[in-house]
Amino acid sequence: MRAGIFALGAALVVAGSLGAQAGTLDDVKQRGSVVCGVAPNNPGFSFASADGENRGFDVDFCKALGAAIFGDPAKVTLKVVQPRDAFTTLTTGGVDVLTHRFSWTFNRDNGGGIEFTQPVFFDGQAFMVRKADGIKSVKELDGGTICAAQGTTTELNVADYFREHGLTYKIATFDGTDATRLAYDEGRCDAWTNDRGSLASRGQGLKNPTDHIILPENISKEAISPIVRDNDPQWSHLVKWVVFSTIAAEERGINSANVDEIRAASTDPEIKRLLGVGDDLGQKIGLSPEWAYNVIKQVGNYGEIFERNLGTETPLGLERGLNALWTNGGVMMAPPFR
The missing domain is CATH 3.40.190.10 (Periplasmic binding protein-like II)
Known part of the structure; x- marks a missing residue:
């Protein structure tokens, strides 16, 4: 039984x-x-x-x-x-x-x-900057203001990277990727950070996309x-x-x-x-x-x-x-x- x-x-x-x-x-x-x-x-x-x-x-x-x-x-x-x-x-x-x-x-x-x-x-997290600023490396953003989407891994990765390399920065966070892009386009920060693919994609929506470059370094690995x-x-x-x-x-x-x-x-x-x-x-x-x-x-x-x-x-x-x-x-x- x-x-x-x-x-x-x-x-x-x-x-x-x-x-x-x-x-x-x-x-x-x-x-x-x-x-x-x-x-x-x-x-x-x-x-x-x-x-x-x-x-x-x-x-x-x-x-x-x-x-x-x-x-x-x-x-x-x-x-x-x-x-x-x-x-x-x-x-x-x-x-x-x-x-x-x-x-x-x-x-x-x-x-x-x-x-x-x-x-x-x-992918990997990267930074977009204005060509006119002449920035060639993330380390040249020491003391700068970084635009990032609020509550995302991008914000945390910036904190980890800048701390590890002894760099100072100010973070400006916004609700969502589009709001972050607009803030960067309005000059409210020195750089915009996101995954490299997303920067290439969302960067098409800037007023003058060709006036900007993505810096060569990746500060994270993203699957x-x-x-x-x-x-x-x-x-x-x-x-x-x-x-x-x-x-x-x-x-x-x-x-x-x-x-x-x-x-x-x-x-x-x-x-x-x-x-x-x-x-x-x-x-x-x-x-x-x-x-x-x-x-x-x-x-x-x-x-x-x-x-x-x-x-x-x-x-x-x-x-x-x-x-x-x-x-x-x-x-x-x-x-x-x-």
Whole structure:
């Protein structure tokens, strides 16, 4: 009798666990779209283009989820979320995933009900200054006033860096990135600090963007990752492996233009697994065998996503840097698809 009760209890635990794991994906499929939280007005990352379409690096990873789940990158509902509201919106079910500009930190990843998945962008905190001031290094900001967004890791990093290097400064904090940019543009501080990618992006909104430069030093390391709730392992794994599929495709030389040819002709076992030929890896994360093929065909590999939104031929003009593949001096790599 005790064995029977134990077996029944174990079955209920397993059933409950499977139900919890399938929750977000089931909700997404029933709804017919992924609700993806994105940052407001962040050129290159998340912004409304002149034709009214939402575009950007972060938006493309939302579209990649739509392609993986539904075979259609348009099956995404983009929800602009202010940074101060983002984590609450996620944990209360207002969005399924955040592809925001939030750095992965210990405190954010522990105890807040959220989980970082896989970094899609490696960044570092930097400083923007006016060319006319002739400043070439962060150390020349000794005694200066720094504009920063209130209550962010950028404010804390400035304190750590200036203390460590024996520099003095005054901090001027503002509610949100846009307010900080406006204050800097009005001359209320000597420098504006944020992640380098965000400075390049938000700097497009200055009155005269070409009158400013970003200093060469980074004072921190920042890993930017899609964020999900921490109570749904299957959804977390799905988001993570959708990111990995774009990186693996670039590693293997597969892109949106040649994926059909490679899928039809390749005899490489890992490429065949990635593209859903033979092995069905999708079943383990609740997707079709062609999920990664759909991502690559309809959204592109990691390099395509980076270059069309952030790369050297865009207004942001960012080099790949750490975001290059590990084979090209960066840190981007995907675990094996096997």
